[in-house]
Amino acid sequence: MLKLLGVRSLGGRDTAAVLRVLARDPVATCMVTGRVEEYGIAGRSVGGEMWSRGGAETSLCFSGANLIPLLGAPDDLQAFAERAARGPRLCSSVVGRAELAMPMWELLENAWGPAREVRAEQPLLVLDREPLVTPDPLVRRVRPEEIDAYLPAAVAMFIEEVGIDPRAGDGGVSYRRRVASLIATGRAWARFENGEVVFKAEVGSQSSTVGQIQGVWVSPAMRNAGIGSAGTAAVAAAITAGGRLPSLYVNSFNVRARAAYARIGFRQVATFSTVLLD
Numbered sequence: 001m002l003k004l005l006g007v008r009s010l011g012g013r014d015t016a017a018v019l020r021v022l023a024r025d026p027v028a029t030c031m032v033t034g035r036v037e038e039y040g041i042a043g044r045s046v047g048g049e050m051w052s053r054g055g056a057e058t059s060l061c062f063s064g065a066n067l068i069p070l071l072g073a074p075d076d077l078q079a080f081a082e083r084a085a086r087g088p089r090l091c092s093s094v095v096g097r098a099e100l101a102m103p104m105w106e107l108l109e110n111a112w113g114p115a116r117e118v119r120a121e122q123p124l125l126v127l128d129r130e131p132l133v134t135p136d137p138l139v140r141r142v143r144p145e146e147i148d149a150y151l152p153a154a155v156a157m158f159i160e161e162v163g164i165d166p167r168a169g170d171g172g173v174s175y176r177r178r179v180a181s182l183i184a185t186g187r188a189w190a191r192f193e194n195g196e197v198v199f200k201a202e203v204g205s206q207s208s209t210v211g212q213i214q215g216v217w218v219s220p221a222m223r224n225a226g227i228g229s230a231g232t233a234a235v236a237a238a239i240t241a242g243g244r245l246p247s248l249y250v251n252s253f254n255v256r257a258r259a260a261y262a263r264i265g266f267r268q269v270a271t272f273s274t275v276l277l278d
Helices: 012-022 030-039 074-086 098-112 144-162 173-184 227-241 255-264
Strands: 048-052 060-064 066-071 093-097 117-126 188-193 196-206 210-218 245-249 267-276
Touching: 012 030, 012 048, 012 060, 012 066, 030 066, 030 196, 030 210, 060 074, 066 074, 066 098, 074 098, 093 098, 098 117, 098 267, 144 173, 144 188, 144 196, 144 210, 173 188, 173 196, 188 227, 196 227, 210 227, 227 245, 227 255
Parallel strands: 066 093, 210 245
Antiparallel strands: 048 060, 060 066, 093 267, 117 245, 117 267, 188 196, 196 210
16 A cells, blocks of 8 residues: 555635646646636535645645546655545546556556556647638537437447446436536537437536537448538537637547547647546
8 A cells, every 4th residue: 555645635725726726737627627616626516525735736636536636746646546545436537637647547556456448648639720620500509308319329429439338327317417417508519410410529528718528429320521520610619709718638549530630720738548447
């Protein structure tokens, strides 16, 4: 077992300091920043705990459904890993900048056992210019009453991307609730043809300055026709119109998707890693 090195859970009075630190790297920290901006870092609503060793200005890690190292030197990561390994594993993945997430996983692997999949290289991209591809005018926000038409596409995307069925365990109740929330908050986008989804994407994480696109999917029958590029450009343009910077991360081995994002005008600003645990 690793030696505990003074990790503590931050509280409400630390919120301003945490936000200052997160603002240094707004694209990479978007998935945490949005929650902290909305809920602070105290209480259950934020969905986890914010850890530090010596103060937010020098080390930071979010522990919730995902374990996300945000800032720290090697000894800080060692301390965070010890804290995470002390109790039952609550997260389903370790994710973040590659230079933080991969060392964190190396420290945790013996305690938690082998990962289901390690995606060590995921380019983190932004679109900080007008799209080079004409946005698809038929891509629009999904309406709440369209959830039954939208959900099969969301499930298909999840199975393709993650490798498991999101309906497993509770018959899909939790996943439907998650999708319904995205739709209700205007963060699910699709192109419908004859009542069926042929393109979909979501803004999975959103801060005051960044919108992170996820779940991009094109119906298999409509692939290789430019629908994915034009649809993603439409979602990115909407994020920009809302005053945020469009961002996403993609697996390095997904050559087709990387080429599509390059055609749109996305450029790489960092590298993420994701360790899928279940």
